[in-house]
Amino acid sequence: MGFQRAFLFLVLMCVTVMVHGQPAEISRSYTHFLRQHVKGDMTIQKCQGVMGYLELTESKSENCKVKNTFIKANSNQVRAICTGGGTPIGNSQFESNNQFPVVICKHKCKKKTLCQHTHPRCEYEGSSSTRKVVIACEGEWPVHYGDDILIV
Template sequence: MAMSLGPLVLVFMLGLVVIPPTLAQNERYQNFLTEHYDANPGGRDNRYCERTMRQRELTSPCKNTNTFIHDTKNNIKAICGEKGSDYRGNLRISNNHFQVTTCQHKGGSPRPPCKYRASKGYRYIVIACENGWPVHFEESYIGP
């Protein structure tokens, strides 16, 4: 019994069209996690910033400012849904404060070794979402 290749070719071609955007979105989410997610930080001081920025490869050149969010992936993702509100354009603001550490480059050379000043606190965070996934950290601020 011979089977036609037509349906298989159609499924393969559809896969080529559907998979790349999904992979790109997943890659943007993974980059967001690498740059801004740290569920269990150690210290949250200047050494924490210098160590974490180096380990995450955010120091070539030295990134001027970077914020790490200390919560679960699910809670951060929920900002893209019911735990966030429209902010500006495609941005969403969290309905609740998140524990964060912001690492600010102390200046000097943009080449490693990079020295950072840490500031920590609880803040509302603003992120960009694509198809329900966080893909960009915009800002954080202390609100009412």
């Protein structure tokens, strides 16, 4: 009986550590990245609702996040940037070879010193364009949105 329990524990640990071939820490970062930056059906009209739903705030504070970019694609299209669809630019960052439609949600307050709104009183407006995106990858997994590049 002891051997069976030990074997079952080992199997459960392997399943917990690996999700889709990812170590647990990468899985958390990847899931967070997808939730915060990949939304195929995003529109500029959805900025207020989605930003409120996601409860995005500045790091280590309750201040409203100034800007958040959503890539209008699916997870496989974005992951491809890490697996040959992007050009390495240093620090584990890759610039996408292709452009993506994006929606950029910006906090309506123009002067941060004049309106210190905190969540949940954040107001956002959206804009959209098509851009190359820069993401950080851990192995084959996107884990951080770095920037976007408008090609004119």
